[in-house]
Every structure is written in C-alpha cells, then in structure tokens.
Amino acid sequence: MLARILIVDDDPSIGEVLELFLRAEGYDTRVATSGPQALEFFDEYQPHLVLLDLNLPGIDGIAVCRSIREYSGTPIIMLTARTDPQDIIHGLEAGADDYVEKPFNEQILSARIRACMRRPLPTSSSSLGVGDIVIDLRGHVVSRDGVPISLTPLEFELLHTLASRPTEVFSREALLEQVWGYQYKADTRLVNVHVQRLRSKVERDVDDPKIVLTVRGVGYRAGEITTA
Amino acid sequence: MRFFARIVRQTREAWVGSLRLRMTAISVGLSLVAVVAIGGFLSYTIERNLFESRRNEVISETQSVSGSVQAQFDGAINAQGFIDVEGANSSAQATIRATTNSPGLIGFAILRAPGQDTDQVMTSTSSVGFPLTVVTDALRGAVHDDRANVHYQSVEVPGESPGIVTGTNIDVPTAGRYDLVLVYNLADVAGNLAFVQSALATGGLFFVAITGLIVWLVTTRSIQPIMTTAATAERFADGNLDERINVEGTDVSAKLAVSFNRMAESISGQINRLATLSTLQQQFVSDVSHELRTPLTTIKLAGSMLFKQRKTFDKDSARAAELLNRQIETFDELLAELIELSRYDAGAAELELEPIAPAALAQSCIDQMATLARAQGSTVTLFAPGGHKPVDLDSRRVRRIVNNFLSNALDHGEGGPIEVWVDSTSSAVSFAVRDHGVGMTAADAERVFDRFWRADPSRQRQSGGTGLGLAIALGYAKLHGGVIDVWSEPKSGACFRLTIPQGDAVDPVSPLGLPPIAEETDA
Numbered sequence: 001m002l003a004r005i006l007i008v009d010d011d012p013s014i015g016e017v018l019e020l021f022l023r024a025e026g027y028d029t030r031v032a033t034s035g036p037q038a039l040e041f042f043d044e045y046q047p048h049l050v051l052l053d054l055n056l057p058g059i060d061g062i063a064v065c066r067s068i069r070e071y072s073g074t075p076i077i078m079l080t081a082r083t084d085p086q087d088i089i090h091g092l093e094a095g096a097d098d099y100v101e102k103p104f105n106e107q108i109l110s111a112r113i114r115a116c117m118r119r120p121l122p123t124s125s126s127s128l129g130v131g132d133i134v135i136d137l138r139g140h141v142v143s144r145d146g147v148p149i150s151l152t153p154l155e156f157e158l159l160h161t162l163a164s165r166p167t168e169v170f171s172r173e174a175l176l177e178q179v180w181g182y183q184y185k186a187d188t189r190l191v192n193v194h195v196q197r198l199r200s201k202v203e204r205d206v207d208d209p210k211i212v213l214t215v216r217g218v219g220y221r222a223g224e225i226t227t228a
Numbered sequence: 229m230r231f232f233a234r235i236v237r238q239t240r241e242a243w244v245g246s247l248r249l250r251m252t253a254i255s256v257g258l259s260l261v262a263v264v265a266i267g268g269f270l271s272y273t274i275e276r277n278l279f280e281s282r283r284n285e286v287i288s289e290t291q292s293v294s295g296s297v298q299a300q301f302d303g304a305i306n307a308q309g310f311i312d313v314e315g316a317n318s319s320a321q322a323t324i325r326a327t328t329n330s331p332g333l334i335g336f337a338i339l340r341a342p343g344q345d346t347d348q349v350m351t352s353t354s355s356v357g358f359p360l361t362v363v364t365d366a367l368r369g370a371v372h373d374d375r376a377n378v379h380y381q382s383v384e385v386p387g388e389s390p391g392i393v394t395g396t397n398i399d400v401p402t403a404g405r406y407d408l409v410l411v412y413n414l415a416d417v418a419g420n421l422a423f424v425q426s427a428l429a430t431g432g433l434f435f436v437a438i439t440g441l442i443v444w445l446v447t448t449r450s451i452q453p454i455m456t457t458a459a460t461a462e463r464f465a466d467g468n469l470d471e472r473i474n475v476e477g478t479d480v481s482a483k484l485a486v487s488f489n490r491m492a493e494s495i496s497g498q499i500n501r502l503a504t505l506s507t508l509q510q511q512f513v514s515d516v517s518h519e520l521r522t523p524l525t526t527i528k529l530a531g532s533m534l535f536k537q538r539k540t541f542d543k544d545s546a547r548a549a550e551l552l553n554r555q556i557e558t559f560d561e562l563l564a565e566l567i568e569l570s571r572y573d574a575g576a577a578e579l580e581l582e583p584i585a586p587a588a589l590a591q592s593c594i595d596q597m598a599t600l601a602r603a604q605g606s607t608v609t610l611f612a613p614g615g616h617k618p619v620d621l622d623s624r625r626v627r628r629i630v631n632n633f634l635s636n637a638l639d640h641g642e643g644g645p646i647e648v649w650v651d652s653t654s655s656a657v658s659f660a661v662r663d664h665g666v667g668m669t670a671a672d673a674e675r676v677f678d679r680f681w682r683a684d685p686s687r688q689r690q691s692g693g694t695g696l697g698l699a700i701a702l703g704y705a706k707l708h709g710g711v712i713d714v715w716s717e718p719k720s721g722a723c724f725r726l727t728i729p730q731g732d733a734v735d736p737v738s739p740l741g742l743p744p745i746a747e748e749t750d751a
Contacts, residue, residue, distance in 0.1 A: 014526050020533060
C-alpha cells in the first residue's frame with residue numbers, strides 16, 4: 001500500500017506539479033484547493049501526511065492545521081510563501097511539524113516528507129520513565145499516573161529522543177538533525193516552538209519544567225529518569 | 229590645584245555656553261570702566277577745587293596777617309629811632325592771634341632768617357606746640373628769594389593729616405629779616421573729599437549693578453525666541469517633523485519663527501515625499517519577489533522533474549533541460565536574496581537572539597562549506613583565540629554572514645589556504661575570514677557592499693553568486709549594531725571582518741587585527 005499524502009494549495013498548478021512529483025517518488029496523493037475542502041478530504045482520504053499551504057481561501061492554513069490537530073497527530077508540513085517569521089511561528093504553534101518555504105527544492109521537500117514518515121521508530125526496550133510520566137515505547141503512549149497524554153508522533157519522538165540518552169544535553173541543532181532529519185539547517189525556532197508545545201502537554205507547571213529541561217546556551221535534556 | 233583647574237574649566241564652559249552670561253559680563257565690565265573713569269575725573273576736580281579755595285583763603289589770611297605784623301613792627305619805632313624789638317614781638321604775636329580766624333590754624337612762628345648781621349637780634353618765637361619740623365629750608369629759601377609774596381608748601385602735619393605751610397617775609401627795623409610762618413591743618417578738607425569720594429564710589433557701584441541687571445533682563449527677553457527656536461529645531465532634528473513654533477507679533481523674532489516654520493514645512497514635506505517613494509519602491513520589490521515565488525515553485529518542481537528524466541530525451545532536449553534547471557537555481561537564489569534584502573530594507577527584520585559559542589558557530593560554517601572547499605582545493609583552518617563562551621547572537625544571520633565571507637574566500641582564494649578567525653572581548657565578538665587569493669584594489673574594496681556589484685565580471689558565473697551576498701551580510705551586521713571591515717591587496721588576498729558589539733558597548737575595538745596575524749595570538 002502506498003503512503004497517502006494530502007496536498008493543500010490554492011494554486012492548481014502547484015497542486016498538480018506536486019502530485020506529479022510525489023507520484024514519481026512513490027506516494028499516493030490527493031489535492032485540495034481550499035480550507036473546507038482540505039478538512040473534508042482529510043476525513044475521507046485519511047492521509048499519512050499533509051502538505052499544507054498557509055494562504056488559503058475560506059479557512060486559512062493555520063486554522064486548518066489547528067482543526068486537524070484537535071483530533072489527529074498526522075504529520076503536517078507547511079508550505080509557505082510568506083516571509084514574515086511570525087507566520088512560521090504561528091503555523092508551528094498551531095501544530096505543524098515542519099515547514100518548507102516556497103519555492104522549495106524538491107530534494108529538500110522529499111527529505112522532509114521522508115523524515116516525517118519515518119516515525120514511529122522501532123524500539124528495543126518497552127518503556128521509559130521521565131519524572132512522573134511513563135513513555136510506553138511499544139504502544140506509543142505517554143501517561144501520567146495511568147492517564148494517557150495525547151502527543152503527536154513528532155512530540156513523541158522529541159520526548160523519546162531526549163529520554164533515550166538522559167545524561168546527554170541535546171543542542172537545538174542536534175535535535176533538528178535527529179528528530180527532524182535536518183542537516184545544517186539552523187532554524188532553531190522549530191525546536192523552541194515544539195519544546196513549548198510538548199511542555200504544555202507533559203509538564204505540570206510549564207514555568208517550572210521537570211520533564212524537558214533547558215540548559216542555557218546549550219540546548220535541552222530530559223528530566224530525572226525513573227526506570228519503569 | 230585640581231580645584232583651581234576645575235573652577236577655570238567651569239568658568240570657561242559657562243562663558244562659552246551662555247550668551248546671557250557673556251552679554252551681562254561684558255556690559256558690567258564696560259560700565260565699570262566708565263564709572264571708574266568718570267568717578268576718577270570728578271573726584272580729581274573736586275579735590276582740586278576744595279584745596280585751591282582753601283589755599284587761597286590761607287594765603288590771603290597770611291597776607292593780611294603779615295601786613296598787620298609789618299605795620300606793628302614799623303610803628304614800634306619811637307621818636308628817637310629806637311625800637312624795643314622783644315616788646316614789638318609780643319604785640320605782634322597778640323596781633324596774629326587776634327587777626328587769624330581761618331579754621332585749622334595749628335600755630336605760627338616768627339623765625340629769624342639765617343645769614344644776617346644786624347644791630348640787634350630779636351629772639352625767634354613760635355606758638356605753643358608749633359611743629360618746627362614741617363618748615364623746610366626750601367620754603368624759607370623761597371621766602372628769602374622773593375620777599376614781596378606769600379609762599380606755601382603742602383605738608384603732612386602731625387596726626388598724619390594734610391596741611392599747608394605759608395611763609396612770608398617781615399622786616400623788623402634794626403633786627404633785620406624774619407620769616408613769618410603759619411601752619412594750617414587741612415583735615416576738614418580731606419574729610420569732605422573722602423565723603424564725596426565714597427558717595428561717588430557707592431553711586432558708581434549701584435550704577436554698575438543696575439546696568440548688569442538690566443542687560444541680564446533684556447538679553448533674557450531678547451534671546452527667548454532664539455532659545456525657543458533652538459529647542460524646537462532640536463526636537464525637529466530628533467525626528468519630530470511636526471514640531472513648529474508659535475508665532476506671536478510681527479517683530480524680528482516672529483520673522484525668525486515664521487522662517488523656521490517654513491523651513492520645517494519644506495523639509496518635512498521633502499522627507500515625507502522621499503519616504504513615501506522609498507516605501508513604494510521597497511513595497512514593489514517585496515511584492516514582485518513574493519508574487520514570483522508561487523510560479524517559481526511550479527517551475528522549479530517541473531524543471532527538476534524534466535532534469536531527472538533528461539536521459540530519456542533526445543540530445544538537444546536533454547541539454548535544454550540542463551540549462552533550464554541550472555538557470556532556475558540561479559533565479560531561485562536571486563529571488564531568495566532579494567526577499568531577504570527587501571525584508572531588511574522594510575525594517576521588518578528582527579533579531580532572534582540566542583546564546584551560542586562563536587567558535588562553535590564558525591566551526592559549523594566551515595563544516596558546511598567543506599565540500600565546496602575540497603572542490604576548490606582550499607584548506608580552511610579555524611583560529612579561535614577566544615569566542616568559546618556562548619554569547620547572544622542571531623545565529624541564523626551570523627551564520628549567513630560567515631558563510632558569505634567563506635564562499636567569497638573560496639571563490640577568489642584560488643585554491644590557497646583560508647583562515648577563519650574568531651575572538652571576543654567583553655565589548656565585542658569578531659569573526660574574520662582571510663584568503664590568499666587574487667585580492668582587490670582599494671577602489672574595488674570600497675564597492676563590495678554595493679548591490680549587484682561583482683569584483684570581476686568575467687568570473688561572475690563561476691560560483692553563481694548573485695551580487696547581493698555582501699549587501700545582505702552588511703544589513704545583518706547592522707541589525708546586530710555591528711560593522712564589517714574589509715582589507716585587501718591585489719595578489720595578497722582579502723580579509724572580511726565582522727565585529728558585533730556586546731552589552732552596551734558602542735563602536736568597540738575589534739579583538740581581531742585586520743587582517744589577523746597568527747603571531748599576534750600564538751603566545
């Protein structure tokens with residue numbers, strides 16, 4: 001079965017050429033050209049990944065992203081022609097996993113797609129404990145006191161990566177490389193925004209994090225590991 | 229000494245800094261000179277008048293006394309032609325006492341003129357307490373030389389007050405010539421004079437003080453419009469282009485205000501027009517760049533798909549696909565840089581600071597360029613005498629600058645060694661990239677930051693540079709409050725150095741030389 005990608009862009013030629021390109025890369029695709037259509041196709045088509053243009057008629061891309069995130073962790077890559085850094089931040093905060101700026105390089109796009117698709121990772125051990133939460137690696141579930149916490153695959157992998165080597169401090173660049181599959185791409189906002197989103201879900205007090213700790217000037221590391 | 233120097237400095241500053249103070253000081257000085265001159269003249273004239281009238285009084289009294297005394301002696305000769313000189317002397321003294329009424333007579337004396345040989349001698353006499361010392365030989369000589377007139381001399385009488393001595397000749401029958409000497413104290417005249425002088429001085433001082441006050445007030449009033457204008461101009465210069473002066477009346481200060489307002493109006497009009505033009509232009513560049521992105525996205529994807537399948541095309545179509553793909557890349561790069569630059573021009577670029585070690589940043593730039601460096605045959609070496617501690621930088625933009633330096637160095641370094649330098653102090657962090665390639669002339673070095681300028685037009689396409697790289701680098705440096713300095717010599721290579729101030733430092737000295745020399749920091 002081919003992996004399904006939903007392409008959302010109001011420019012039909014971009015939609016078409018993306019479809020051509022992604023089919024050649026071995027994906028199954030469908031194109032939506034508006035916000036409402038994107039939500040409709042998402043339910044109907046059940047894609048494995050969404051390529052989402054931010055500039056959409058009807059409902060804009062950020063709203064679409066937020067709606068999808070309300071019930072699904074499906075990886076979302078924003079396609080953005082906007083250059084206001086604030087737009088990218090808004091998109092990431094709305095739950096997008098990653099972004100590519102138009103006009104993008106097709107190799108970069110396929111690398112981003114592959115990186116998002118490769119989750120979830122196969123794992124050896126069964127579970128990890130960080131602070132007072134438990135990461136069940138087989139079931140892909142994170143829970144506190146037996147109550148599951150809903151994480152997107154990206155957030156799960158971010159937490160897993162930090163927890164897998166608890167004594168190590170990960171620089172933002174290292175996380176970009178390991179979690180997002182980037183090389184030498186130094187947009188560390190990606191890491192900052194997703195760490196914030198992750199914290200808002202797993203921390204009891206976001207201002208006093210115990211699970212994902214900041215090491216000033218270096219990066220992040222996991223909190224105290226408890227063997228579960 | 230230091231205190232004194234401070235006083236001098238403060239005075240000089242006040243003098244240079246306050247028009248009002250200067251005006252007041254000058255007018256006080258000048259009126260003081262005038263008052264001293266006028267007062268001195270008045271005082272001198274009054275003094276002369278007072279003393280002259282008193283002298284005349286004294287002289288006329290002496291004349292009348294001497295007349296009476298001479299008559300006394302002449303009348304003392306009896307029928308036989310004899311004279312009782314001592315008796316006559318006594319009556320003469322009585323006459324003197326009776327006829328002098330001028331104030332201030334201290335005493336009198338009838339002194340025998342020296343150098344005479346006469347039938348009889350009358351004893352020289354003087355009144356009680358007569359100050360014999362004030363009678364000089366000069367006076368007595370004058371009396372001797374001119375017997376007809378009264379002679380006088382100004383002296384200081386006991387008690388240290390000014391006085392006057394008069395002398396005249398008396399001929400005593402049979403006893404020869406005698407000098408009648410009278411001494412007067414002029415203390416009362418001196419007292420009057422002192423009073424007049426002190427009144428003059430007091431009046432003069434009041435005059436000077438009032439002049440100073442008047443000038444101070446007048447200057448204050450008349451520089452008020454200037455001060456208002458200066459303050460308004462200051463605010464105008466600070467960018468408040470709407471600042472204007474309230475115009476009151478029609479005098480010269482109102483004219484100043486009107487002229488200033490017209491100038492301000494004209495300047496702000498010009499500035500607004502230019503700003504609008506510039507904004508429109510920037511907006512246009514920005515809009516065009518953004519509008520180009522969407523079609524370019526499609527073109528790029530389609531082009532690269534064609535490029536990938538070129539093996540299945542005939543020879544000419546395959547070549548066309550190659551050319552298409554390569555030029556799309558150039559177009560893409562150019563567009564990306566135009567967008568970066570227009571974002572900076574629009575002032576929309578904001579720093580995203582995060583702590584990062586400059587040396588680590590430089591190392592990762594070198595790693596990123598490793599493939600290109602190998603292709604060019606250059607070895608890139610990092611020298612980091614400092615910069616190992618994290619500082620707040622916009623790492624994406626600093627990386628962009630250093631990468632630009634590096635790719636320029638690789639482009640123009642002719643395969644020679646390239647040095648990347650990093651150092652920091654408490655006031656600045658600096659990155660420098662040095663190559664040993666073709667270098668540039670000083671004239672070229674001045675133009676490297678110009679948009680679309682290329683050092684050597686014949687080489688421009690080798691690395692596909694857009695000609696915007698250094699312009700963007702300079703923009704990003706300025707965004708950090710930093711500067712980029714260039715050193716270059718033809719055939720010796722070039723060095724680009726970025727210096728970013730740390731903390732509140734303004735225009736800090738770069739920790740690196742230009743170009744940095746290895747020996748400097750080896751120790």
